[in-house]
Amino acid sequence: MRKYNKGFLAVVATIATFVATTVASSACYWFLYQPEEPKALREK
Amino acid sequence: MEKLAHSIASKIAVELNYDNDKKEIISYGTFALLQMIISIFLVIIIGYKFNVLKEALIISFSTSILRKYSGGVHASSPGRCMFVGTVVCIGQALLATFVLKPYINLIENIAVGVVTFLWAYYIVIKLAPVDSSAKPIKNEEKRKRMKRGSILLLNIYITFSILNIILYLITKDGEFLVYCLCISLGVLWQIFTLTKAGCLTLKVIDTSFNYTFKLLGKGRIK
Secondary structure, three states, X not given: OOOOOHHHHHHHHHHHHHHHHHXXXXXXXXXXXXXXXXHHHOOO | OXXXXXXXXXXXXXXXXXXXXXXXXXXXXXXXHHHHHHHHHHHHHHHHHOOOHHHHHHHHHHXXXXXXXXXXXXXXXXXXXXXHHHHHHHHHHHHHHXXXXXXXOHHHHHHHHHHHHHHHHHHHHHHOOEOEOOXXXXXXXXXXXXXXXXXXXXXXXXXXXXXXXXXXXXXXXXXXXXXXXXXXXXXXXXXXXXXXXXXXXXXXXXXXXXXXXXXXXXXXXX
């Protein structure tokens, strides 16, 4: 498997987690589609 | 797009030794980010092409921000979501700019705004937040918070609409009336998606997509 810069991946992971948490505290996504919410984020 | 988000999350989880819960959260967040970026990008490109960029963005943002608090009906796939969302935003922007603008004066604009916001407050108080099976909202405290957020947003939209009317009265520039109309149209569409009629409309669109793809022989039927 190709090696990725761990620092860069950590930044992407932090941004994605921040977005996921923000979306979890709202009623739904940006437009008209709502994927299954991860169990760990339910009722945040 | 869901596959791409999942693949990015898997790579991150392997490299950084994350567990499955963390991987799911990263996948969910990546997908949200991708969908948001592509949706806004599509509205910008097509809005620019049709010369209704500002109007389409006003409609897109007023709809989407209110949606985050009030919820609403969903499409069955991200592709359909982006297609319907973009068509609605651009269509409403074209309607406001090229069809309604020449005919709607200040009084009629105010009348449209008053009717829209009265209906919006009524539906939000009665129905919001409208959740989905993919993201159920069972916590009563959260439901109250979402409803309060929706009402607060409607208050903010009214303030922006009034500001646009004041700017129109000062400058006599008709663009401000169009912006005011765009806020009303954005709210109108979002509130419509909270109702049974909105749910039925999106189901019909979804079914039409399924039928079209089936005819073309390359559809993914859910």
